[in-house]
Amino acid sequence: MSTRPPTRPPGSVPAVLLGFQPALALTGALCLQQNLGSSSPGKKQSKENTITINCVTFPHPDTMPEQQLLKPTEWSYCDYFWADKKDPQGNGTVAGFELLLQKQLKGKQMQKEMSEFIRERIKIEEEYAKNLAKLSQNSLAAQEEGSLGEAWAQVKKSLADEAEVHLKFSAKLHSEVERPLMNFRENFKKDMKKCDHHIADLRKQLSSRYAAVEKARKALTERQRDLEMKTQQLEIKLSNKTEEDIKKARRKSTQAGDDLMRCVDLYNQAQSKWFEEMVTTTLELERLEVERVEMIRQHLCQYTQLRHETDMFNQSTVEPVDQLLRKVDPAKDRELWVREHKTGNIRPVDMEI
Numbered sequence: 229m230s231t232r233p234p235t236r237p238p239g240s241v242p243a244v245l246l247g248f249q250p251a252l253a254l255t256g257a258l259c260l261q262q263n264l265g266s267s268s269p270g271k272k273q274s275k276e277n278t279i280t281i282n283c284v285t286f287p288h289p290d291t292m293p294e295q296q297l298l299k300p301t302e303w304s305y306c307d308y309f310w311a312d313k314k315d316p317q318g319n320g321t322v323a324g325f326e327l328l329l330q331k332q333l334k335g336k337q338m339q340k341e342m343s344e345f346i347r348e349r350i351k352i353e354e355e356y357a358k359n360l361a362k363l364s365q366n367s368l369a370a371q372e373e374g375s376l377g378e379a380w381a382q383v384k385k386s387l388a389d390e391a392e393v394h395l396k397f398s399a400k401l402h403s404e405v406e407r408p409l410m411n412f413r414e415n416f417k418k419d420m421k422k423c424d425h426h427i428a429d430l431r432k433q434l435s436s437r438y439a440a441v442e443k444a445r446k447a448l449t450e451r452q453r454d455l456e457m458k459t460q461q462l463e464i465k466l467s468n469k470t471e472e473d474i475k476k477a478r479r480k481s482t483q484a485g486d487d488l489m490r491c492v493d494l495y496n497q498a499q500s501k502w503f504e505e506m507v508t509t510t511l512e513l514e515r516l517e518v519e520r521v522e523m524i525r526q527h528l529c530q531y532t533q534l535r536h537e538t539d540m541f542n543q544s545t546v547e548p549v550d551q552l553l554r555k556v557d558p559a560k561d562r563e564l565w566v567r568e569h570k571t572g573n574i575r576p577v578d579m580e581i
Contacts, residue, residue, distance in 0.1 A: 282312050283438040305510040325427050328513050336416050343409035353398035360391035374561030379552040389545040397538040405531050430502040437495040444491040448484040455481045
């Protein structure tokens, strides 16, 4: 019997990873050999080579062969989430794959909250623009005259221009930052749920196969014990059991061994299937996370770019004000005002007698 579980069709797992397999349960041949060769109910050889935790078989820590990471130096999801982890909120455990799903869903939530944050920023911009536009229509100091009056009028006009800049900024924030963040992967939760169910089903199948192995192992132990007892009774003549009875017991023991071999083979196939799906799916989750981070980074870069553009446009609204302020001339203003409002330039003289 081959110790290598059957692989999936090419392409389902990256070729570079197909050469790696997790620690598998003992093959049926080895299980049969150790059980037929000893009357001990324990599984010493199995316990020395492998250890099964939550129905998943790993190399035993004391005899662990060196395993190369599937993607060395990359801290890839496919290398670090095979075991279950104690649930900090309860007495149970959380599968490594569940932690990855929680990471994905948390990322989706963070993305949503960032979109909501930008929406609040947009509201502030819109309110600010509204107040600037309203203030620009204020009549305070409207009677200022001369070059200073022109500069003051431009200050008020610049507020209206700035209000327009902030309105455009808020509109671009909505279309180029907020909405893309909100709409990115609209069906993500539904897709993750399907993914969760798929891996969970494979894990349930693995648990079922493991239970079948344990049941078959127990049956083999009982058959071996029965055969050994009948053999001993015959040897010391405590029983009238015939040779035919011994052969019958031996056939049952052999059949139990074959059943165990079959169950172990099915378990190994189920674990291999789960392993390959885990590699494929965790790599996909890894890709999705990189894509999410890059998407958010790009849109936040767009935010900063829009912010820089807004600062430039705001600066342009005050440039006419600066130009007029440099032209303010008190002497010229006085001349213009005097020309318009003068009452006479003949000065008084002394009275004559």
